[in-house]
Amino acid sequence: MSKEPVAVVGIGQTKHVAARHDVSIAGLVREAAVRALADAELTWADIDAVVIGKAPDFFEGVMMPELYLADALGAVGKPMLRVHTAGSVGGSTALVASNLVAARVHRTVLTLAFEKQSESNAMWGLSLPVPFQQPLLAGAGGFFAPHVRAYMRRTGAPDTVGSLVAYKDRRNALKNPYAHLHEHDITLEKVQASPMLWDPIRYSETCPSSDGACAMILTDRVGAARSPKPPAWVHGGAMRSEPTLFAGKDFVSPQAGKDCAADVYRQAGINDPRREIDAVEMYVPFSWYEPMWLENLGFAAEGEGWKLTEAGVTELDGDLPVNPSGGVLSTNPIGASGMIRFAEAALQVRGQAGEHQVPGACRALGHAYGGGAQFFAMWLVGAEVPAS
């Protein structure tokens, strides 16, 4: 059987900031949705279904907030699904929405992800003590720091690589009007002089806590033909999960990430990702995850990822730009972060990324991960209609 080709025809984001005191949760999500509709030149009446995602409900203190958000998202009388796959949720949500179109169950779907972190405290929201289970050690940084250290030890990467990533992403963010952190006076020395939080992760090598939402309009071939702007076409999409903790788990390069990327490349007909992909929006909440994921996603051989970063390959003007938007390191409304990666990849192939546009980008990868580096969601979007 053949799948319906899926097109991204509308993208909307909020200006991500530390605290949006001026809007409710409903106001925040509606802002992104309205912008996505405006981008697609569609109205609420054109939307057949809504697929919404966010990270844990404890971050805002609202259980199943999609129930309360139905009105704000024009979902009344329509199907509404709520996806939750930890940090990868923004990506998973877009994939579930994409499947609705691909399966020809619905023609035009609004998908949206958000987090309003200022309503609560994400670090403690992640640190509720549970007997006999591994706590996240006071937020995500404590959980991931040992795996970064393991990567450095395994590959012999010099300890300067992490600061290069942070310096690059924060400079890229200056070109993205929606990015949370706009550090106009950023220097490499400032990153390297920032306080050590979770050795080896420094303050300036971590993501901020943001309020923000991201929305996309996905549609079928007929819908795409009416699109006023060039669509981004979904060439491949996949999710993979593995257990949190078990003997033999490779936290540095999880098998689920490798399998997920391989599935996406197979669907998209990609044989050499390093050459065939023009831009990558990668989920990098701590700077060292850029070289780690370069290897995990097949852009570099094992142990070689840090060399691409060090050589400037991942810079905005390098030959494999990673996180031209400034990435999670510059903007992190947790539940939305994955969808922002997917949406920014789509912006690139639509040629709509403004000052952070990668010239001539034809194929871009959006990547998200979550939990204990155990949930992965990715899609590959292209400027051309997929072949099959």
Add this chain to the structure above:
Amino acid sequence: MARYAREVAVVAFAQSDHLRRTDELSEVEMVMPVLHQVLAATGLKAGEIGFTCSGSSDYLAGRAFSFTMTLDGVGAWPPISESHVEMDGAWALYEAWVKIQTGEADTALVYAYGKSSPGSVRDVLTRQLDPYYLAPLWPDSVALAALQAQALIDAGETDERALAAIGARSRAAAEANPHAQLRGAVPQGDYQVRPLRTWDCPPIGDGVAAVILAAGDLARQLCERPAWITGIDHRIEAHGLGLRDLTDSPSTRIAAEHAGVFEAPVDTAELHAPFSSQEVVLRKALGLGDGDGVAVNPSGGALAANPVMAAGLIRIGEAAARIHRGESDRAVAHATSGPCLQQNLVAVLEGDRA
């Protein structure tokens, strides 16, 4: 069948015994036996399943990312294609059904679980209300259902005697259900919140359900009489109770139309009506009337066992199991979420005719 690209059926269903308390069991320990049972029914192994999807709630578990632990119980190694909805498992089944429709999977494992016993579920559910205007007032789920029940009585749609009959019928039916939490004659009880008495309200309990879906000929190989999902749809309504006619459920009706419920008679209806009064609303929306022609909640329904997040999936599973056993040819299954039936899913399940 032409409605969708592929024929998809429920080929196996399993559930735990639903219990008032399970203090001695973690969620993983609750879930694992049910997963083993549903897989054993088809002979499939976890690694042979094309897609896995679950439904649960962090607020019941009292911790963020609670579903990560039950995923460990699934045995997701080598890595699996998997997703999760923060909803009743009926919506996880919907996501899995969509996945099979894309052709990317031929089988799916769907499971859902909820432990209400560690906290006060009446208080917990208030946290799913509008956080600015409604939740600060802590109106609990029974009070909100009572508003709906009173609206029905005021509209002349039912009365307390008729509601009592629904409670009695459900719990009598549950006598034949070994998994039910409340079975047989249950006293009508005192008012919980007028006009609802104890037996108009669901028991509070812990439980798990799991279903396996399969497409086309594979479904026929895995199950003697597959329960084909010939239609499935879900719709949501406004959140604010003041914006809704509580005596009606337009979302159920729209979902039923899209699922094809009204195209032919059904012989079985498994309705997720945690309160007796909600059965009145759902019967009307689904055109079931008051007659005896349709077996409504032969399992005892949510009035006999209502493990939050699994109770909707159980309705689909129970309807499918009747088809598997040859007790039904065309069944409707329904799941609900949100205060006073805000969000509703409807599925039509059919068995091949002999």
